[in-house]
Every structure is written in C-alpha cells, then in structure tokens.
Amino acid sequence: MEISKGISVSPGIAIAEALVLDAEDYRIPTRYVPAEEVPHEIELLDRAISASLVELKEKRDRLAKNYGNDTAAIFDFHAGVLQDPKLKKDLEELLVEKLCSAAYAVSRTFLALQRRFNNMRDPVFAQRVRDIQDIEKRLLRHLLGEEREDLEHLTKSVILVAHDLPPSLCAGLDKTKVVGVATDVGGLTSHTAIVLRSLGIPAVIGLSDFTRNVSGGELVVVDGRRSLAIANPDLDSIRRYESEIQRLGVFTVELEELKSLPAETLDGQAIQLLGNIEFPHEAQGCLDQGAEGIGLFRTEYLFIGSPTPPDENEQYEAYKTAIKIMGDRTVTIRTMDLGADKYLKTSDWEPERNPFLGLRSIRYCLRNLDMFKVQLRAILRSSVHGNIRIMFPLIINLMELRQAKMALYDAMEDLEEMGVEFKRDIPVGIMVETPAAVILCKEFVREADFISIGTNDLIQYTLAVDRSNEKVAPLFTASHPAVIRLIKQVISTAAKADIDCGLCGEIAGEPLYTLLLLGLGLQQFSMPAVDIPEVKQIIRSTRMPHARKVAREALRFETDRQVHNYLRDETRKLLPPEAV
Amino acid sequence: MPESPSFTESTQPPSSHASRAVTIVNEHGLHARPIMQLVDLSNRFQSRITVRKGEQIVDGKSPMEIMLLEAVRGTELVLIAEGPDASEAVNALAKLVASGFNEEGV
Numbered sequence: 001m002e003i004s005k006g007i008s009v010s011p012g013i014a015i016a017e018a019l020v021l022d023a024e025d026y027r028i029p030t031r032y033v034p035a036e037e038v039p040h041e042i043e044l045l046d047r048a049i050s051a052s053l054v055e056l057k058e059k060r061d062r063l064a065k066n067y068g069n070d071t072a073a074i075f076d077f078h079a080g081v082l083q084d085p086k087l088k089k090d091l092e093e094l095l096v097e098k099l100c101s102a103a104y105a106v107s108r109t110f111l112a113l114q115r116r117f118n119n120m121r122d123p124v125f126a127q128r129v130r131d132i133q134d135i136e137k138r139l140l141r142h143l144l145g146e147e148r149e150d151l152e153h154l155t156k157s158v159i160l161v162a163h164d165l166p167p168s169l170c171a172g173l174d175k176t177k178v179v180g181v182a183t184d185v186g187g188l189t190s191h192t193a194i195v196l197r198s199l200g201i202p203a204v205i206g207l208s209d210f211t212r213n214v215s216g217g218e219l220v221v222v223d224g225r226r227s228l229a230i231a232n233p234d235l236d237s238i239r240r241y242e243s244e245i246q247r248l249g250v251f252t253v254e255l256e257e258l259k260s261l262p263a264e265t266l267d268g269q270a271i272q273l274l275g276n277i278e279f280p281h282e283a284q285g286c287l288d289q290g291a292e293g294i295g296l297f298r299t300e301y302l303f304i305g306s307p308t309p310p311d312e313n314e315q316y317e318a319y320k321t322a323i324k325i326m327g328d329r330t331v332t333i334r335t336m337d338l339g340a341d342k343y344l345k346t347s348d349w350e351p352e353r354n355p356f357l358g359l360r361s362i363r364y365c366l367r368n369l370d371m372f373k374v375q376l377r378a379i380l381r382s383s384v385h386g387n388i389r390i391m392f393p394l395i396i397n398l399m400e401l402r403q404a405k406m407a408l409y410d411a412m413e414d415l416e417e418m419g420v421e422f423k424r425d426i427p428v429g430i431m432v433e434t435p436a437a438v439i440l441c442k443e444f445v446r447e448a449d450f451i452s453i454g455t456n457d458l459i460q461y462t463l464a465v466d467r468s469n470e471k472v473a474p475l476f477t478a479s480h481p482a483v484i485r486l487i488k489q490v491i492s493t494a495a496k497a498d499i500d501c502g503l504c505g506e507i508a509g510e511p512l513y514t515l516l517l518l519g520l521g522l523q524q525f526s527m528p529a530v531d532i533p534e535v536k537q538i539i540r541s542t543r544m545p546h547a548r549k550v551a552r553e554a555l556r557f558e559t560d561r562q563v564h565n566y567l568r569d570e571t572r573k574l575l576p577p578e579a580v
Numbered sequence: 581m582p583e584s585p586s587f588t589e590s591t592q593p594p595s596s597h598a599s600r601a602v603t604i605v606n607e608h609g610l611h612a613r614p615i616m617q618l619v620d621l622s623n624r625f626q627s628r629i630t631v632r633k634g635e636q637i638v639d640g641k642s643p644m645e646i647m648l649l650e651a652v653r654g655t656e657l658v659l660i661a662e663g664p665d666a667s668e669a670v671n672a673l674a675k676l677v678a679s680g681f682n683e684e685g686v
Binding site: 073074076077081085086087113117121124125309311 | 612613615619639643644645
C-alpha cells in the first residue's frame, strides 16, 4: 500500500482498477521493416491518419457544443497538421528511404518537431509543443492499437492515473466509466482541474510520482475529501472506503432533498448560498443545486480557453447566457483575473520572475485598457437581461478601484454614444484578497458597493505559500489563526458600513468552515454548485448563538492544527462522520 | 514593395507568379486559428504557395511549417505564389493577413 498526498480538485471517493496513461513513453515494437513491407506500412499510416481525423471531428463537435467554437478551433489545427502535405512527405520519406515502421517514423518526426518547438523564443508559440504531443499520441494510439488507452469505449469502471492530462482528453471523459482521476502534476486552477470539477469526477492532482507506484489493473483509491491517492490499498482500507462510499451515497440522497429548502439556521437567520462558475452553462447546475444567484463568474476562462481573446459580442453572449439562466437572481461578474497562472496567449507576453506578485488581475487590465473596456462594454450590454454586479479582483489600493471605475464610466460613455442600452445602477464591488485590502477595508467600503473575500489568494498572500507547489502545499490552510482573524476583520468592517460582504474562496464550500464563517457573521457564501447542499445542511442544523460560540472559540487558538481539529469536531456533531 | 531577389526577374507575362510582403498585425501572431484560415485559403488556389520569413521558406499549404515560422505580431512575411492563379492567390492571402484574420484587438 502506497499513500500519496496531493491537491484535491474535485471531492468524492472512488475505488477502481487503475488505467495508467504513459506520458510520452510509447513502446514501439518494430523500428525497421523489410522493403516489401513498406506499402503496408504506408497503408497503416494512412489508416491511422484517417481514424485520427474522424476522432478529432467528433471531439471538436462535442467541445463546440459544450464550450463554443473558439475552444473547439484548437482541434482544427490538429486536423490541419494531420493533413499537412509537408508532414506526410517527411513521414513517407522515412518509410520509403529509411525503411522505418510507420510508428517509428511518426515518433522520429514528432520528436524532431518537439525539439523545434522547445527551441522557440516566443513562450506562447513554444507552448504549442503540447499540441504536437497530443497529435503524436493520437497517431501512435491508432498505429499501435493501445486498447487500454481507449477511454471512449471503456467496458468497466477505472481510475485514470497519469503524469498529466491533456485538455483534449479531459473534455472527452465518460464519467460513468472514469470514476476517479489521479495525476502527478497539475495546478488547482488548470483547465484540466476545472473540467474535472465540473464533471464531478473525484480527482486528486499534484501527487508527484504516483504513476510510478501504480501499474494498469491494480487497485487504486482516489480520496478527494482528504486529497489522497492510494495504490494497492490493504484489505482494511478497502473495507473502510467501501463503507464510506456507501454511506456517502445515502448522505447524498438526503442532500438531494435539501435542494428546495431554504438556507436558514434553526433560529431563522437566512443565509444566501451562491454559485461559482467558470463557463456560462454552469449557471444551470447552480440553479439545480438551489443557488440563489452567482457570487462569482470567473470570466478569465472565456479568455484562456481560446487561442484568441473573445470579442465584445462573444463575451456579451457568454454573460447573457448565464444571466438569462439565472432569471432575476443576481449574477456577480468578476472582470478577468488573468496573469499569475492564467495567461492569455498573446505575443507580447513575457515570463515573470514572480508571476503571483506580478502583472496580474486588475493590474493587467489597467495596463491593457482597450481589452479591459471591451470586457466592460460586453458586461454593461448584458446588464439589461437581469441583475448583475461587477467585481474587480486583486484591488490593493484605492487608486486601482478608482481607475477601474473610470474605465467602467468610459465604457458607459462609449455605449451611450453608440446608443446601446445598459443599466446604470449596477453595483460595483471588489475582491478582498490581500492583507493590504483587509487592512484598508474601512476605506474600501466607502467606495465599493459590496465586497467579496477571495480566500484562495488571501491565504496565499498572508501565509506566503504557493499551494500549487507540492513542497509547501501542506502549509496552505484557512485554519491559520492569522487568516481567520483577517476574515473576521473584513466581515465586521463590512457590517459596520452596512454593505454586502460575501466569501467566494474555496472554504465557502467546505463544510469544515461553515460554522466558523456563520459565527463570524458571513451572510453570503459563494461556492461550486456541488458543495451547496452540504453547506446548507450545516446551516439548517445550527443556531446563530452556537455558531458565534464556535467562532469565538476558534479565534482563541494559537495554531492552525488546533483550529482545524476544533472545527472538525464541532462539524462532526452536525454531520454524519464520513462527511467531514 | 520589397520582393524576394530570386523572383524579381520573372514578373513578365505570361505571369505565373506573384509575391507580396505583408506584416502580421493581429495581436497573437500567426497562431493555430489564423494558420488554418491561411491554409484553407491557400488550398483554394491551384498555385504553389510559399511563405518566406527572412531566409526561411515554407509551404503555404502546410500548417505545421507555418506554425514553425513563429510569426509573432510585427513579423514581416513574403507571400509567394506560382501557378495559373498566382496573383489572385497573393491578393486574397495578403488581404486576409492585413485584416488581422478578422480578430479582435488588431
């Protein structure tokens, strides 16, 4: 039994046989063939190319349906490369002149291509090496007939174990067969992580060298609740996890029934539970789980999912889609939070030494005003379809807020001149996600209509911990006394100023923190749709005086371990033990 | 109009051959989507189409080769066509490049 600790990107537990995806390491059985075999190898190559093209077309259409044509356009390039006359010529030369097998010719040609991409100066172009690898793998799979890689025609449940998952693969996963995912690398905010979370597949990433511990067909546990992956679990663990899965199943059914009930404490305090979304269509999932609105629409995914930034109309359509789904419920649109680990693929992008301390988020927008205003105009135009709020990320000083508002007024003027309709009274708020913003909160609440605490960044900047770095990730915790004291400060400042204060970081959806946040006076929790029922369950089983007592107690501890254990014990009293 | 020196002498009729210098104007350079637009358009012409960047000359119907040119914004390219519809091809392709491939942020 090997237990690895990683980063959970999607909760839930799964036990199944491993399906291990090799990274680049395809074994090529025959490198050279006798001359009389050459026509046969050429035919094999042609067939592999045709089969790959058919597959790409299917993938493209499916992706276009779910994420729009822009994202799907990536696969047009893949198809273009497969039909590339120069590539075909290179491959056939190797077959005919060097008597290479089709698979070896593919491997050699693509290795050379990868080298050329790796040597590129422009980082955005150099990143295309991932597409090249994707295309190569697809061809090799068709040539070598690796059945175990055929994710689209699985006959039994598996847990996908891989060094890394390419985005194309993730979008095509069949969640009835792929019951869990474990990868060696990957960041919490990667596209892969987001897709896994919205598919609801239990997944733990950043497991360092988990693939080395597992062979295909061996039993694996993915424990998204504890951020663990276990290779070859012992009998005891298997029994424990099997019964946990069973109990969770019962628990989930109970949660289903909660969807239509109000989020209200036993003593009648109403709490707003809102959804976090990345893509417009996810709004429906929030409604289905009983969300009263969208507390965080992360618009940057419209940008990074696509090889070119979406124009004003495309953005407008995306916002409109989400707003229309939500009806008259509030949709809080956060302006693009690019930079750090989410880049636009522009040609003038330069790597930064400290991207998380660099030109990211509102700083990036204020530096690229034209692009920012395109987004603001699109948001303003969408405002006529429902109730929206605009939220600026990573504000650290008043000047930034004023400049961002100025850009918003400019966008309003543009629309006025063009005679385009929009709402004027849209609430404008900020994310509080740095110690600076917490300390200056009193000043901010005078100029912002609402605030929302972004705990993921707040924790990172308070504790100076990068949680995507597996070497320090265990230090990343909201239970740190400094973090909960900062959160307390923000909530009470907002309450005194009588403005809305929400929290849209991950802990909003973690049952462990529900009592604490409730007790600190938080009234708006914004989280991924899947987490809503469980949080609601806790809210509905407690009273405000009790929650306040829990918060008071938690604030008295000196270490994160004490806070964490105390909150766990208090939460367990309200939920079945396997839920915490 | 700067032209490739190797083609300057052969512009007399029957003109089977045309070339034009263009500059990449779209923000993200010649990346996947514009490349496919360029290749799709090239494929509509019978002429042999090549793209030159400095000393590199690649097939205008090969998406991989064009990607490898690493043509970021501001890159100067020469579009060259040889064949019965050479000048139409060069005109159409130059127009596409100049339009920034109809992308935002040009």
